[in-house]
Amino acid sequence: MASQRDWDVQLPGILLAYRTTPQSSTGYTPAYLLFGREVCLPQGVAYGLPCDDSAPTEAAYVRTLRQRLQHAHTVVRKRLANVHRHQARLHDAGISAVRYEVDDLVWLLVPAVPVGTTPKLARPWKGPFRVVDKLSEVVYRIADTRPPGKRQVVHANRLKRCHVRPERLVVIPEVLAEPPPLDPPVSTYAATLPTGSISRTSTTAWSRSQTLCLLFLRLHVCNF
Structure with a gap:
């Protein structure tokens, strides 16, 4: 079924294999639990395996068929009960009960x-x-x-x-009294600037960088 276009042709063979295979949970094939006998497959006929369950009379056949079905169904019920208990133990092995109270x-x-x-x-x-x-x-x-x-x-x-997060106190750093030194030093290009423009330029640069830092902190806190 590599092409997945002929699944309708392959389906009968797959169903035959499923219905004639003993199940691990029941110990019987689905065909036996339904018909009271195993299906006569082509390989059984080819190798001469016994597949004739005829009886001398119809009443004897019905009586034998009923006994086989009753016995198989009784065995299957017991096995399924054991399987259910085993699966329940596996399911509950790693589970811890969580209990809630009013107003949670x-x-x-x-x-x-x-x-x-x-x-x-x-x-x-x-x-x-x-x-x-x-x-x-x-x-x-x-x-x-x-x-x-x-x-x-x-x-x-x-x-x-639901765990409610406590309100977090956001501490905004205080404005420094003195702006940080510029890199490169002001003295390298002080001669190229008019008198009194160094402090204004450095203060403007510090104000812009400080504003960006504060905006980054607010966005980070809101998204967190």
Whole structure:
């Protein structure tokens, strides 16, 4: 199926292989659990494998078929119960229960995205919401913190604790009394400037650089 254009031609063979292969969870093939007998495959006929399950009478065939199906289904139920317990242990091995209390702030997972948008650029966590009631160990009633405060009941798997950042105090550096020395020194080109223009030029350059620094600090804080 390299071209992926003849999948309809390959599908019957794939389904035959799936239905005649024993499953690890049940121990039986899907065909046996449905028909009460294995499918007679071409290789079985070619090598003379027994595949005839005929009975002397119709009543005997029905009785034998019912017994085989009942026995297989009983065995499968027990095996599936063991498989479910094993999978539950694997699933719960690395999971720790997260509990929320009333008035806790949480984020709500909303994986659905509007039509025409990509999930990669979407924001799946909405909120924040506030927990208003604890219905059980894993079910909560939450309310939107924004008006009109719509309420909904959700499972704990869709919640994530919202940590509110403390307000950060932004300290703006004080203006230096003296501007920093210019590089190269003023003395190298002082002779080319009119009298009294050195202090004005240096002060103007320092004011511009200081303004840019303050703007950079404000933008950095806002984006952070």
